[in-house]
Amino acid sequence: MTKPILLTAGGTGGHLFPAQSLASELIRRGYDVELATDERADKYGSAFPARDVHIIASETLRGRSPVSIIKTGLSLLRGTLQARSVIRRLQPSVVVGFGGYPTFPPMFAARMTGTPSILHEANGVMGRANRMLAKGVTAIAISSPLKGLDPALARKCVETGNPVRDAVIDAARVPYPDQQADGLFRLLVFGGSQGAKFFSDALPPALKLLSEPQRARLHLVQQCRPEDLERVRAEYQALGIHAELNSFFTDMPSRIAASHLVICRSGASSVSELTAIGRPSILVPLPGALDQDQMVNARGLEAVGGAFVIPQGELSAERLAHEITCLMGTPETLRKAADVARSQGKADAVQRLADLVEQVASGAIILKGDGA
Template sequence: MSIFVLMAGGTGGHLFPAMALAQELRRRGHQVQLMTDERVTHYGDRFPAREVYVIPSATPSIRNPVKLVQAGIKICFGIFIAFKQLRKSNADAAIGFGGYPVFPPFVAAKLAGVPGILHEQNAVLGRANKALARFADVLALSFEQTRFANDFSIEKVVTGNPVRDRVRDTAKGIVYQPVKAGQPFRLLVFGGSQGARAFGDLVPPALAALPETLRRQLRVTQQCRPEDLERVTEAYRAAKISVELSTFFDDLPERMADSHLVLCRSGASTVAELAVLGRPAILVPLPGALDADQKNNAAFLEEAGGGWLVEQATVSPQSLAKRLEELIENPQALSAAADKAKALGQPQAVERLADLAEKVAAKK
């Protein structure tokens, strides 16, 4: 048995692949610990780790010298805390999944002599991983072509982006069923807190602009912010569209599998899960990201024919309505996109990453 310390920022995009790896490592008889930030409270009770440690961290900002110094002090304190815990746990390997909360524990692992793997979920190497690459033994990639990865001379292994057991179990044996004339068309809309706000403003008027026959056919499931629930509910009621709204869906993989079309952000975990499940999607990347990671993820799926990239800055309810009408009335196009998305899926990514983790741990 080996002891693996997984390190991930406390968002689903980082925690979900870490969770998938934890599930696989535990199946193989290993012990798993997690180092993350305080946001883990949203997921921590479901994370399959023997111990969960919240490590102090901060995102440095060069624009504000005072905040930069404060962040530096907090990061140094986080390194100290993580170093003590790593020495105490006698860890065999550390696997980091990106985000600035990974910085203190991953640097601490290097100082403690614990070999480390950095996993990049996106099609572009993130800023935190670029800063940490010099401390890593291996860089694990989700995409064959990952921007900035070749800037570093360390070993690189393409493993794919692990998806949780729940996603893999849902994907087994399912086949995309194109909608037939007169049958309900199931549209799923989600995007995290920032996506929920934008989609709450954009999607209801777009669907309201569809012809009445299509509006009657729709069965919409949409994530919505608590403060927007009443407003969005009223918009759908006025348009006479059947909708289920919620601030959070804990059965999202099953809902994705049950959908004819998904409208969502293009975070790495979302794109990986869409591919494993084989579901066509309209992808609206989070705007303003310095690394343009979500745009690169969406472009990868679009170029393969598995989805459609739509920029938030240029989309309007009218243009979205036109795109939706074209797709709803062309089930063959949706079915073809589902097949092409499925062809990109890597359900065995978690096994490849676990194999790599065991290989690195054996070196210690």
Template sequence: MARIVLTAGGTGGHVFPAEALAATLLERGHDLTLVTDARGAEYGGVLGQLKTVRVRAGQVAGRGRLGQMAGLFDILRGAWEARRILAGMNPAVVVGFGGYASIPAMAAASMLHLPTIIHEQNGVLGRANRMLAKKVTAVATSFEDVRRLPPGVAHERVGMPVRQAIVDVRDTPYPDTGPDARLRVLVLGGSQGARVLSDIVPGALAALPEGLRRRLEVTQQCRPEDLDRVRGAYDEADLGHVALSDFFSDVPQRLAEAHLVIARAGASTVAEAMVVGRPAILVPLPHAIDDHQTANAQALDAAGGGWLIPQDRFTVELLAARLTDLFEMPATLRAAAGAARAVGVPDAAARLADLVEATMRKPAGGAGAAEAETTEKTVTKETAQ
């Protein structure tokens, strides 16, 4: 049994893979500690059961000059807090999942010459991970091609760890596409829904030919404030088989039953569609940092498992035409489902756990030892940029 530290925080995209890895490492008998920021008190599931240490961390991007200075100060304070904590624990390896909440512990681990891994969920290396990539022992990624990797930094694709409930439905056959079969559409917009999907999807489905409209079953996640107007749009279109909510607890089952997913292109959403093998129309969030959702969507599009539609082209008319073509050519949907499944990595959590165990057996410090003396200066300089 080894002592392993995980550090994660912020959005679900950073937290979900940490949760999946934690479950796998606990099954293998390891002793885990989570280092996070103040938001760690909100975690449930496996992460909520771990020994948890909170350190200071602050966001820098997207803030004014004073906000950036305050965020930088919190990160530096957090790094020294984490250094004291990690020195007392002497973990076998420290694993970070990006986001500013991970910087203090990862920087501290590098200062202490501890073996370290970062996992990048998106098709673009995030700002926190870019800052750390040259100092860690190993870089694990969800995608084969990852933009913004620093020159000379190697990476190992392990995939994006997803919930076990998603893996459990991977072998569900693609639904029947016969002429009398229901056409099930699953619309997801992240944890809070996406307003553009609420604006466009109901009208596009209402514009389908009558024969297709009668066969539709729609599940759509909406923002709470959008639920009434979206329900009204579906009622006006006389689409009766519609389930609307701001949260669905049974997404894995609904995903397995879906013929088509329409969604944003967050790392978790794309990975889950790949693992289950369901084709997706992806509308990346246009203002995402480093446009990482476009990179995620391009990976699925290039594999033949889905279709990227930029938000500025995502109209009722275009979507209705695309859906009509797809539903009238079910062989295209089936082929895309197979292509999506082929690039899914259902054992990503196990692969990442294997890398963790291999890394902790390497000499302390790994690739980061030679640069540990410059870590504090680099964190200060690059975080401020």
């Protein structure tokens, strides 16, 4: 009987979706896959194709106060003990972690039990949780080259890309929709897996500044946080804007494919999906992130001409209205950005990551003696 493969990912979309993509590919290759995650996974994890799901205690470090550090530490310790008993029982051939504090206990338990492990870094910069874990893993799968990495860690890196869900691969077959200069304009707005209040506050006043003929062209699809849905709906109704709102779209890949322009945050999965499908975007990185990962992701795509980046602090209603007006009036600019975005997509990321998993599982890659 072959040993199972244990995947571990924190319960937000940005971490779970690449893990879900890998799980599907490993199952196609005949492996049994199990998932270790935190309790938030219920929201996004229902479609996760694992044989079994293990809920492990974890906590994200939210501040530097002694109370917060002790609380996080105790929770991670409890999680590590739980994960160690799961690993002892399952005897997985490899543990694959998708980053963030919730993957800390299973990855640490892998190290304690001498189980081979892989860390996947989806962002353009390595976050602090992953930097802590990276030393003890057998290999590091990266989405794109990382700057400023310690040479001992750089030696373990394999560039695989960031796997996207099967539904994204399907959506990538849809060509960029034709657009008449005065025709229907499909605008999609979303804020990462948990939604962003900022877009609920920023979009309605910006769209109010558009001319009436422009507003009439709009077909808007927008994700709002649940508490903002009714307020935003009423604002669009008053403006006569055709808008479809939801707190979470389960069919996001086809929504992206149907859009002429996307306005969103720049979490790793969001950016990977925009490039896999090839759609132009205005990216507004999540401000205040400790590692500025979203800014790095966004600037990388902007540098080649595949997206337009506006820091949140610079995004007044006037500026946003101006950008949308300009882009609505220049379909050729949007089409060009769509083509460039698509050229950056890594359609074979899941195959490459699954190949690496098989190599580590078979012992073809082993941890270097110095533990680095």
